[in-house]
Amino acid sequence: MLAIHDSFWGLRFAMLVQIDATALGVNLSLAYGTADNLTGRPIYRRPACHLHVDAAAKLARAADLARAIGLSLTIFDAYRPPEAQWRLWEACPDPTFVADPRRGSPHSRGVAVDLTLAGPDGRPLEMGTGFDAVVEQSHHGRTDVSPEAQRNRLLLLGLMTAAGWDHYAKEWWHYQLFHARRYPLIADGAMAPAMI
Numbered sequence: 441m442l443a444i445h446d447s448f449w450g451l452r453f454a455m456l457v458q459i460d461a462t463a464l465g466v467n468l469s470l471a472y473g474t475a476d477n478l479t480g481r482p483i484y485r486r487p488a489c490h491l492h493v494d495a496a497a498k499l500a501r502a503a504d505l506a507r508a509i510g511l512s513l514t515i516f517d518a519y520r521p522p523e524a525q526w527r528l529w530e531a532c533p534d535p536t537f538v539a540d541p542r543r544g545s546p547h548s549r550g551v552a553v554d555l556t557l558a559g560p561d562g563r564p565l566e567m568g569t570g571f572d573a574v575v576e577q578s579h580h581g582r583t584d585v586s587p588e589a590q591r592n593r594l595l596l597l598g599l600m601t602a603a604g605w606d607h608y609a610k611e612w613w614h615y616q617l618f619h620a621r622r623y624p625l626i627a628d629g630a631m632a633p634a635m636i
Contacts, residue, residue: 456519456550456626457496459489464503467514467558471571472524478538478572479531483524490519492550495617499553502603506557511595514564516554516571516613520547522627536610537574546620548627553605554613557596565592571613579610 461468471477473487491499495518503513520528525541525548532538539545546552557565568585569578577585580593593612600607605615617623 455492456490457493459491459496459499459515459518461489461515464500465507465512466499466503467512467562469514469516471516471554472520478574479527483527489515490550491553492519492617492623494623495551495553498604498617502600502605505599505603510560511565512558512562514556514558514562516556517547518553519550519626520545520552522548522625532574534574537578544621544625546616546623548625549620549623550626551620551623552614552616554611555596555615556613557592557599565595567592567596567612569612578612580607580612581609 459466459468468487468489470484470487470489472479472483473485475481477483499513506513522541522544525539525545528538529541539547541548547554554571556567556571559565566586566589568582568589569575576582580597583590585593596612597607600615604617606618606620608614608616
């Protein structure tokens with residue numbers, strides 16, 4: 441289900457594992473490998489989905505819970521090198537939506553994931569805003585999005601909470617491990633996903 445990226449990665453960063461989408465039954469739609477993100481341009485040259493082994497286990501649990509009700513998870517981002525965090529901060533220096541890279545993001549620790557729910561046809565469910573929408577309607581608990589979006593957000597929140605994840609109140613798509621900052625930042629210019 442989870443695979444070490446390669447021998448160098450395994451020796452140097454044994455705490456990170458590559459998410460095998462097929463084995464896990466999730467969809468990968470890695471936004472920072474495309475221009476469909478808040479920067480308007482690709483950040484990763486070779487997008488890849490990695491998580492700390494602790495987070496990967498909880499992602500597997502969330503995928504199982506979604507599958508049990510006929511849904512799947514679509515992942516937009518997971519581990520994010522600190523260099524990529526700087527690019528996001530340069531595009532949107534708003535700590536409401538982008539973690540200040542001087543403090544470090546849970547993504548740069550390998551313990552956060554941005555995701556949504558997809559229906560049986562693989563298409564994302566309605567969530568009221570797109571991923572990376574830097575607007576107040578992206579916050580959890582909004583009643584100014586459609587009732588369908590409210591239900592879908594609550595469903596995602598319930599699945600992720602039941603699988604052991606904490607949520608970020610300002611982004612319906614962002615989940616992280618509890619006490620995320622106890623995990624160290626992981627930086628290496630040679631690692632995937634490669635930066636552009």
